[in-house]
Amino acid sequence: MKSTILSIKNLHKRYGKIHAVNDVSLDIQKGNVYGILGPNGSGKSTTLGIVLNVVNKTSGEYHWFDGTLETHQALKKVGAIIERPNFYPYMTAKENLELVCKIKGINYSKIEEKLEVVGLSDRKNSKFKTFSLGMKQRLAIASALLNDPEILILDEPTNGLDPQGIHQIRDIIKLIASQGTTILLASHLLDEVEKVCSHVLVLRYGEILYNGTVDDMIAHEGHFELQAEDMERLLQTLLEHPDIDKASEAEGKIIAYFKRNVEPSALNKYCFANNLILNHLVLKKLSLEEQFLALTQ
Structure with a gap:
């Protein structure tokens, strides 16, 4: 039996009259790649915000790691990128990651390893401001991986990137998944979910339209x-x-x-x-x- 990393049950979020998340339930098992798919405004980011403790839920519940850890403890085992990467422009890639390590109490030895994963080893001494949007996004992924998270959460990871940048990010996601990290990504791109995810949750206006494997959805x-x-x-x-x-x-x-x-x-x-x-x-x-x-x- 695979262990459950995150369990969401009957989650609701209302903003006044808007029901942004409407009775969403989802179990995330270790070792899979989950896509939350839906058009903009379908409740994807709100759902991620709730489980990451940055948005308050209206009702419902969620538990990390079979409910064995409180949310703030559990989040130490989670890597997440939910907004534009925020690094210091005049510091190098390596210096920016050293700062993250310092704040989170992580050993510097992880930096080289994670830069390797995202293909930025050769640019580790370049200033962040010289990076393309795709490279900035890859550095953000490296940063989120520093604590060897059990799950990596990505909100629209390829937004705004050119085709080459999109391709690189998708390859990195596949590589991270192949090394055993569970991944949860929100996307409005079908192609993305079809290419990198094993499971998909389709949302529209905050409601679940489909929840299951990508293969089943296609075969169904x-x-x-x-x-x-x-x-x-x-x-x-x-x-x-x-x-x-x-x-x-x-x-x-x-x-x-x-x-x-x-x-x-x-x-x-x-x-x-x-x-x-x-x-x-x-x-x-x-x-x-x-x-x-x-x-x-």
Whole structure:
């Protein structure tokens, strides 16, 4: 059983009439990469702010590390970047990280190691003000990793970056995850979540629309296109399938939806067993983008 790093239950946050977070529940297990996905204003940042103790919740609860630690103790094991990185412009990357170590009581030996992770070792003696936006963001990640956190929380980590910067940050996130750190990131970019996350929580107007694995979200919605010589009998046979949800004929093909995951090979066997030879069988899956649009319409 994987240990639970963060458990959120029935979280609500209201600002006057605005229900920014509406009954959000989420369990974050060790070793996964979670994406909170939603358009701007969907409650992503507010949810992160609450668990990081910078925003007061209206109601609900959350527990860090199976509830074994008080929030302020637990946050010592968390690395987070929730706003623009705040470093001293005239100090070098290394000096800025030394300052963070001093404040947090961390050994300086961690600095080289973390600069290596984010690919900034060769720029450690450059002043922060000479860094591009992408490099500043990478230094912020290095800073958040100094205490070897069990979970790294990132709010829109690639916001404002050029394609190369985005690519570098995503590679770093994958690398950190591969080393066993749990990651929670908020994003409005589908592509980001599809490429780096194992799990996704889709929010709209503070409400959960989907919560599960990225693979399940993509696999969940799909349909088959089928053709055979005797289309009428094919339709009848499909409607008798134990897992059929609905099937109908359109443009010379039969479109079939199933209640649960059915393998194409199993469907082919089923038709063959009913003396139907298929001359067309295609499983059409929605991309995460199509799914997301369908959910958030």
